[in-house]
Amino acid sequence: MKSFSPLLLASVAAAVPTSLTAEADAPAAIKCPIVFDGRIPSTLALSNFDSYGGGNPFGAEYVKGNDLKWSQILQLPTVSTSRFDAAVNTSGAAPFKAVEVTLSDKSIFQKQHGFRRAGLQFNGDTNTGSPAWKGIKTLHFSVRQDAQRPLNLSHEYLNVWHESSDYSADQIMFQTGTMIDQSSLPKNTFKIFSRQNKLLWSTPMDTSDWQNFALTLDFTKNTVQVYYSKGTAPLASVLAATADDLTGDGEYQLGILKKPTGTSDVVNSGFQETGLNEGQIYGGIFIEDSAGGCISL
Ligand SMILES: *[C@@H]1O[C@H](CO)[C@@H](O)[C@H](O)[C@H]1NC(C)=O
Numbered sequence: 001m002k003s004f005s006p007l008l009l010a011s012v013a014a015a016v017p018t019s020l021t022a023e024a025d026a027p028a029a030i031k032c033p034i035v036f037d038g039r040i041p042s043t044l045a046l047s048n049f050d051s052y053g054g055g056n057p058f059g060a061e062y063v064k065g066n067d068l069k070w071s072q073i074l075q076l077p078t079v080s081t082s083r084f085d086a087a088v089n090t091s092g093a094a095p096f097k098a099v100e101v102t103l104s105d106k107s108i109f110q111k112q113h114g115f116r117r118a119g120l121q122f123n124g125d126t127n128t129g130s131p132a133w134k135g136i137k138t139l140h141f142s143v144r145q146d147a148q149r150p151l152n153l154s155h156e157y158l159n160v161w162h163e164s165s166d167y168s169a170d171q172i173m174f175q176t177g178t179m180i181d182q183s184s185l186p187k188n189t190f191k192i193f194s195r196q197n198k199l200l201w202s203t204p205m206d207t208s209d210w211q212n213f214a215l216t217l218d219f220t221k222n223t224v225q226v227y228y229s230k231g232t233a234p235l236a237s238v239l240a241a242t243a244d245d246l247t248g249d250g251e252y253q254l255g256i257l258k259k260p261t262g263t264s265d266v267v268n269s270g271f272q273e274t275g276l277n278e279g280q281i282y283g284g285i286f287i288e289d290s291a292g293g294c295i296s297l
């Protein structure tokens, strides 16, 4: 390996303090064309999530407890504005706000009694031929933890993912907690897995600040690149483009899917605590077109 020149080291060291200052970073501008905008307009009410239109970026029916409405599942928490929700785009649009996805004992979808789940899907993200699953696209999202509704990291959680159109695989998974099949991995980290369940990258879960993620999916090369930052800091690449099989179409989902413990049939059986009151806060959700290497940091 080539050794670093002292001059380069000095300039890097000199550059570090700027990004560590307590001053607020400038809100991020979204530079690339937006394919799906999942940011929550600051005027949106909880009831808007129960129907289509009216500014609801997501589908109204899926994926949630059979007897619950989205307005009973989601919360609009009072938290600081995440990096890309504060972004004013070129048309000077108003800022956006956070949304929290929660789980309760009623978070049972169809007959999946093993899972507790609630997942948002972009309105317009079709199971086959979606504009967000071709070319080169970047999925952005920020997460934040709710001290009043902590996740139980003894369980495996699937928080953000993309499932193939035949439901046989997830091409990319953003998870936390104890992985049932890889229990030696630390539980209190966010982990990004490939379709083959290979750990691509992980970072400790922060319980007091926003954590910002971006996944650049290159469907022409079947690769995933990961960008990350904490708080209001600009994103930085933390994983160079890495092979992942992105074939098979399908849809994105963002929320919480909590797997049970003590079973090999996680969909249908196993143990879930009763009296569940868990949540995860999301902000800055959007997919941009990264053709030509475009990326908002
Ligand atoms: C700016 O944001 C608004 C609100 O999300 C959106 O309707 C509009 O298309 C955006 N404009 C650009 C140029 O991205």
Ligand SMILES: *[C@@H]1O[C@H](CO)[C@@H](O)[C@H](O)[C@H]1NC(C)=O
Residues within 6 Å of the ligand: 152, 153, 154, 155, 261, 271, 272, 273
């Ligand atoms: C967390 O999950 C484990 C495994 O299901 C369970 O034994 C424990 O009681 C749970 N803790 C809380 C605080 O719910």
